[in-house]
Amino acid sequence: MTQVTPEKYGPWALVTGAARGLGYEFARQLAERGFSLILxxxxxxxxxxxxxxLSANDDIDVIYYCVDLAQDHFMGGLLEAxxxxQVGLLINNAGIAKIGEFLPQSIDFLTAxxxxxxxxxxxxxxxxxNxxxxxxxxxxxxxxxxxxEVASAYNANYCGTKAYDVKFAESLWAELRPRGIDVLGFMPSSTATPGYAAEGSKMTESIMDVESTVSDALRFLGRVPSVVAGKNNRISNFVMTRLLSRMKAIQLVSSHIRKTFLVKGGS
Ligand SMILES: NC(=O)c1ccc[n+]([C@@H]2O[C@H](COP(=O)([O-])OP(=O)(O)OC[C@H]3O[C@@H](n4cnc5c(N)ncnc54)[C@H](OP(=O)(O)O)[C@@H]3O)[C@@H](O)[C@H]2O)c1
Known part of the structure; x- marks a missing residue:
């Protein structure tokens, strides 16, 4: 199994969306493994x-940089900071999710x-x-x-962006391995984060916690091109993508999203 350590990858880990949720948990677990952090x-x-x-850990250094990643020219100031x-590990975690009908959403929001x-x-x-x-x-x-993996209604732009992320990662996995770079496309399902809670769904037992979700990502980096977080989610993803027709899978997830997030009093 690949060891995710500063010795293997390099001393600094850069984590986007690190203030809270999965990003903060990535930073926390990487600090435990001895990475210094750029948040x-x-x-x-x-x-x-x-x-x-995170700076309470005396063995590592921590710096942070506040920026809106939706801005065209965000890279300049970040690189200066x-x-x-030497960034040995890059965790592209920041993301915007918003469940809702496509037509009323503003084009400014969708573009961001x-x-x-x-x-x-x-x-x-x-x-x-590079x-x-x-x-x-x-x-x-x-x-x-x-x-x-499975698109759905009320989530069109998000599904499209996340499909890009995973295909992009899988392609780079194949291309960059010979250059000594491990790439992983990581697919969490519902995970208890402030972002998930803000969507208004109840936290049920089937929702994963951030700790086990992030542990899974670090466990599979260097082993596979992409992975779904959590064994149960991997099984249900297998059923959805291999055993059901594409139409049935999209209809099932769309109905689940409508009941969970859009119908008042939904579970
Ligand atoms: N939680 C889940 O159920 C779940 C499931 C599948 C995939 N994911 C993915 O996992 C990642 C982390 O999700 P999360 O649930 O931990 O989200 P979260 O609780 O909302 O945290 C995401 C962090 O990223 C930041 N961020 C958002 N837009 C940004 C921007 N323009 N520039 C810089 N930072 C920005 C957020 O800041 P603001 O709050 O100010 O926007 C927030 O601090 C996302 O890519 C998400 O799509 C999450």
């Missing part, structure tokens, strides 16, 4: 708080969602993969979603 998010106060909590620190979920991932990955190739080592996780 990126647009939530200023929360990011500072998270950086301060990073300086000559497209930018954060795909364009920012492309820019960060292109820059840091740096990693020079070092002949590195790791990149791109956080997609189970929505990349």
């Amino acid at each position: 990126v998010d647009k939530l200023d106060d929360q990011l500072a708080e998270s950086a301060s909590a 990073i300086g000559d620190r 969602q497209l930018s954060v979920n795909t364009r920012a991932v492309l820019h960060l990955t292109h820059y840091f993969a 740096k990693m190739a020079e070092q002949e080592r590195g790791g990149i996780i791109i956080v997609g979603s189970l929505a990349a």
Whole structure:
């Protein structure tokens, strides 16, 4: 099994969307493994708080940079903040999710969602993969979603962006392995995060916790091109994608999303 360590990949891990949710948990688990951290998010106060909590670990260094990844030119300031620190692990985690009908959503919101979920991932990955190739080592996780596997109503733009993330990661897995770079497309299902809670669904027992979700990502980096988080989710994904027709799977997930997020009092 691949060991995710600074010795293998390099000393610094850059995590986007690190102020809270899965991003914070990635940062926490990577700190435990000895990575120094570059935390990126647009939530200023929360990011500072998270950086301060993670700095309690004396064995690592932590810096943070506040930026809106939807902006066209976000890379300049970020690279200045990073300086000559060697990023060995890139966790493309930040993402915008919003369940709702497609037609009423503003084109500005949908464009920002497209930018954060795909364009920012492309820019960060292109820059840091080149740096990693020079070092002949590195790791990149791109956080997609189970929505990349089965599309659904009320989630169209998000499904499209997450399909991009996973296919992009899988392609790079094949291309960058000979350059010493491990790439993983990671597909969480429902996970208990502030972002998930904000969508208004109840937290049921089938929802994964951030700790086991992130552990899965780190466990599979370097082993497979992409993976779904959690054994139960892997089984249900197998059923949805291999045993059901595409039409049936899309209808089932669409109906589940409507009941869970859009119908008042839904479970
Ligand atoms: N939780 C789930 O059930 C689930 C399932 C499948 C996939 N995922 C994916 O997992 C990743 C993390 O999700 P999460 O549930 O942990 O989300 P979260 O709780 O909303 O945290 C995401 C973090 O990313 C930040 N972010 C969003 N837009 C940004 C931007 N424009 N620039 C910089 N930072 C930005 C958020 O800041 P703001 O709050 O200010 O926007 C937030 O701090 C996402 O890519 C998501 O699509 C999550």
